[in-house]
Amino acid sequence: MNNSTVISVKNLTKNYGSFQAVKGISFEVYEGEIFGLLGPNGAGKSTTLEIIETLREKTGGEIIVAGYNIDQDVNAIKRIIGVQLQTSGFYPGLNLTELIHLFAGLYNEPVNPGELLQLVNLEDKAKNKFKELSGGQKQRFSIATTLINKPRIIFLDEPTTGLDPQARRNLWDLIRDIRSKGTTVIITTHYMDEAEILCDRVAIMDQGKIIALNTPDHLIDDLVATGFERPKEVKQANLEDVFIHLTGRTLRSE
Ligand code: ADP
Numbered sequence: 444m445n446n447s448t449v450i451s452v453k454n455l456t457k458n459y460g461s462f463q464a465v466k467g468i469s470f471e472v473y474e475g476e477i478f479g480l481l482g483p484n485g486a487g488k489s490t491t492l493e494i495i496e497t498l499r500e501k502t503g504g505e506i507i508v509a510g511y512n513i514d515q516d517v518n519a520i521k522r523i524i525g526v527q528l529q530t531s532g533f534y535p536g537l538n539l540t541e542l543i544h545l546f547a548g549l550y551n552e553p554v555n556p557g558e559l560l561q562l563v564n565l566e567d568k569a570k571n572k573f574k575e576l577s578g579g580q581k582q583r584f585s586i587a588t589t590l591i592n593k594p595r596i597i598f599l600d601e602p603t604t605g606l607d608p609q610a611r612r613n614l615w616d617l618i619r620d621i622r623s624k625g626t627t628v629i630i631t632t633h634y635m636d637e638a639e640i641l642c643d644r645v646a647i648m649d650q651g652k653i654i655a656l657n658t659p660d661h662l663i664d665d666l667v668a669t670g671f672e673r674p675k676e677v678k679q680a681n682l683e684d685v686f687i688h689l690t691g692r693t694l695r696s697e
């Protein structure tokens with residue numbers, strides 16, 4: 444992996460009135476990695492993400508994205524990042540092709556809707572409206588909208604929450620696909636299995652602080668080194684394995 448830093452966050456704080464939601468966190472994201480921000484609800488993941496996405500003001504700290512300081516070069520940062528748009532902006536009367544044209548117009552960026560839809564496996568839905576899509580398809584379309592401006596970095600906030608097991612796996616494949624083309628991915632999740640499989644490195648957040656940051660392997664090895672032992676698993680598979688085995692992992696059942 445290329446270890447050049449593409450995002451640097453130092454002593455980031457965020458106050459909502461007298462409540463401090465982010466309490467001085469520091470971390471770096473490397474170019475080309477899938478970086479996971481993990482933690483329970485309320486940990487401060489979305490706040491952190493939205494500040495880096497330039498959608499929210501920070502209270503304190505320093506953020507550099509691809510060499511640009513967020514205090515000075517907001518527009519330069521906006522040009523190179525991909526952010527999931529609010530699905531409430533997906534006008535119900537427009538089909539997917541029309542929506543892509545609309546968003547491309549906002550970015551002032553030429554786009555080939557067919558190519559973009561193919562990338563997220565929705566080419567046969569080009570003439571469908573957003574509301575006609577399944578949950579997994581909606582998420583894939585929303586990820587497609589992050590790619591319109593050909594960003595260096597994309598931000599995905601809980602993209603798999605509420606999806607069924609196949610749709611989650613399809614989304615993992617899509618995210619890996621995007622990364623394999625050189626895009627850095629920052630993702631939040633509270634599914635640890637997902638983070639373990641998908642992320643190169645993870646930061647675990649709790650109550651506004653980062654309490655651990657490393658590769659999933661390292662974090663697990665560190666825990667094992669403390670003498671921790673997991674209650675023995677008697678079975679070689681779990682119910683989710685049964686479900687996937689029976690129903691397959693293709694797009695058909697989404
Ligand atoms: P996460 O994404 O990890 O669930 P959030 O960043 O959404 O966490 O929220 C972190 C904390 O900040 C929570 O306690 C939440 O209630 C609070 N919070 C988030 N947004 C606001 C806001 N606009 N005003 C006040 N408090 C907020």
Ligand code: MG
Binds near residue numbers: 490
């Ligand atoms: Mg959140």
